[in-house]
Amino acid sequence: xxxxxxxxxxxxxxxxxxxxxxxxxxxxxxxxxxxxxxxxxxxxxxxxxxxxxxxxxxxxxxxxxxxxxxxxxxxxxxxxxxxxxxxxxxxxxxxxxxxxxxxxxxxxxxxxxx
Amino acid sequence: xxxxxxxxxxxxxxxxxxxxxxxxxxxxxxxxxxxxxxxxxxxxxxxxxxxxxxxxxxxxxxxxxxxxxxxxxxxxxxxxxxxxxxxxxxxxxxxxxxxxxxxxxxxxxxxxxxxxxx
Numbered sequence: 001x002x003x004x005x006x007x008x009x010x011x012x013x014x015x016x017x018x019x020x021x022x023x024x025x026x027x028x029x030x031x032x033x034x035x036x037x038x039x040x041x042x043x044x045x046x047x048x049x050x051x052x053x054x055x056x057x058x059x060x061x062x063x064x065x066x067x068x069x070x071x072x073x074x075x076x077x078x079x080x081x082x083x084x085x086x087x088x089x090x091x092x093x094x095x096x097x098x099x100x101x102x103x104x105x106x107x108x109x110x111x112x113x114x
Numbered sequence: 115x116x117x118x119x120x121x122x123x124x125x126x127x128x129x130x131x132x133x134x135x136x137x138x139x140x141x142x143x144x145x146x147x148x149x150x151x152x153x154x155x156x157x158x159x160x161x162x163x164x165x166x167x168x169x170x171x172x173x174x175x176x177x178x179x180x181x182x183x184x185x186x187x188x189x190x191x192x193x194x195x196x197x198x199x200x201x202x203x204x205x206x207x208x209x210x211x212x213x214x215x216x217x218x219x220x221x222x223x224x225x226x227x228x229x230x231x232x
Contacts, residue, residue: 004156035220043203045157045223091156101170102221104156 002027004094006105013082014113021077021108023092029053032096034068034075039089039107051075082112116140118224120206126230132194135227139187139208145169146183147221148191149205157205163189193229201231 003026013019025034036048049059051068059066063083067076079086089107096103119138127133139146145164149157160179161171165186174181178197183189193200207221 037223043226043228045205045207045221047220047222050220093156101159101162104158106154106156 002094002096002103004092004103004105006090006092006108008108009106010109010111012111012113015084016081018078018080019082019110019112021079021090021092021110023075023077023105025073025075025092025094027094027096029096032094035093035095035102036066036075036077037091037093037104039091041088045091048077079110082110084112084114086110087112118206118208118222120204120224120227122227123225124228124230126232127196128232129198130195132192133196133229134190134192135204135206135229137189137191137206137224139189139206140210140222143208143210143222144186145209146189147207147209148181148189149207151203151205151226153202160191160204196229196231198231201229203228 005024008022011019032053034051037045038048039045049066056068056070063080065078075092087110089109091107092105094103118140121136125133147162148160150160151157158173160174161181162169163183166183178195179193181189181191191204203226205226206224209221
């Protein structure tokens with residue numbers, strides 16, 4: 001069975017602070033893919049990143065960075081120097097080798113205050 | 115490139131009424147998904163189409179929900195009759211690939227239809 005846990009329901013930070021969103025996943029498959037999506041108030045899910053299980057190299061894209069650690073089954077997302085426009089709900093998701101469907105976590109509501 | 119289109123954006127109905135949602139995926143995308151997102155939760159897959167065939171509908175409440183994708187392009191999702199617990203956002207997504215496999219892929223989501231059942 002596939003499961004994604006985002007333990008942080010809500011996080012509030014002040015603009016320019018760094019913030020890390022946690023994601024822990026469960027799967028018995030050795031081949032799987034992890035995703036992060038952003039859902040702004042408009043409701044549309046916006047793709048941020050995809051990683052496969054064989055690539056543990058951390059990735060940085062502008063102010064965004066991702067830390068993938070298979071040893072702890074975690075795929076955490078850090079926003080550096082947060083901005084008000086980063087305010088949204090962020091979802092971590094898992095697609096494993098044996099499943100055809102994307103399993104989402106329950107999301108983390110991030111609020112960045114000016 | 116145009117994104118995934120959905121209509122209507124909002125719908126309010128009374129319980130036991132019927133409702134239908136429409137989705138137009140990104141041109142050329144073979145795979146289409148319908149998700150249900152209840153407030154405070156992550157999206158849950160209802161049904162997945164590959165072209166006009168159903169790949170996975172294991173979580174679709176078939177006694178009241180139905181979906182079709184004629185000609186492998188547009189899709190409609192219908193609820194008949196609606197219940198209070200169907201209040202949610204219904205998201206449509208499309209992808210050029212068929213998971214799983216090395217091509218696993220990002221799904222492109224539409225803006226969703228927010229359904230309120232009174």
